[in-house]
Amino acid sequence: MxxxxxxxxxxxxxxxxxxxxxxxxxxxxxxxxxxxxxxxxxxxxxxxxxxxxxxxxxxxxxxxxxxxxxxxxxxxxxDKDNWQRLSERWHKILTERINTLEHLRDELNTCIGCGCLSMDNCRLRNPDDTLGEQASGPVLWEDDSQR
Ligand code: FES
CATH class of the missing domain: 1.10.1660.10 (Multidrug-efflux Transporter Regulator; Chain: A; Domain 2)
Structure with a gap:
């Protein structure tokens, strides 16, 4: 060829x-x-x-x-085999991305019309509730003041 x-x-x-x-x-x-x-x-x-x-x-x-x-x-x-591998992988990745986007879209529902962007209340602003896992209240302020 x-x-x-x-x-x-x-x-x-x-x-x-x-x-x-x-x-x-x-x-x-x-x-x-x-x-x-x-x-x-x-x-x-x-x-x-x-x-x-x-x-x-x-x-x-x-x-x-x-x-x-x-x-x-x-x-x-x-070739056909490699295309099979690629397309199956793409399908899996796209499914994960769609699931993530659907989850984010659902969380956005609570933000519509709110706008607080609060670390305490807004799951989009603080998705892992990182401060909540450490303790409640002014943990971030105390840590910042010691630096
Ligand atoms: S902006 Fe208020 S909950 Fe997200």
Whole structure:
């Protein structure tokens, strides 16, 4: 299978050349140089770009995507098995994020129209009730005065 130029990859993947250079800087795709010192991409990079765009659409950062690619192995083709692993992992992460967001949204219900942002009463302001676990009252004030 012959390698393709950056322009061909950009056209086929539906992204700009600048985007491909950026992805390469971030270690998401790789190229080699030909005898004329021009970048050449293995056609597998087409699938990588499709996976990157899909993952971004799902809310994953480029840093997270690069980490996932590293775990798969940088030279690995994203074949059916690897896609299965990636998509199952994404599903799990998205489910956790949705659960967290739903929990935050529910806590926000009590804040609507309030605005106290109290360390004592507001679960969004003090989600772990860190002061409440130490003691009630002016614990924070006493600790701060000793510094
Ligand atoms: S702002 Fe008052 S409870 Fe959150």
């Amino acid at each position: 012959s390698d393709i130029s950056v322009g061909q990859l950009a056209q086929r993947a539906g992204v700009s050349v600048a985007t491909l250079h950026f992805y390469e800087q971030k270690d998401l795709i790789h190229s080699r140089r030909n005898a004329g010192n021009q970048r050449r991409y293995n056609r597998r990079m087409l699938r990588r770009v499709a996976v990157i765009k899909t993952a971004q659409r799902l809310g994953f950062s480029l840093k997270e995507i690069a980490e996932m690619f590293r775990e798969l192995g940088d030279d690995q083709d994203i």
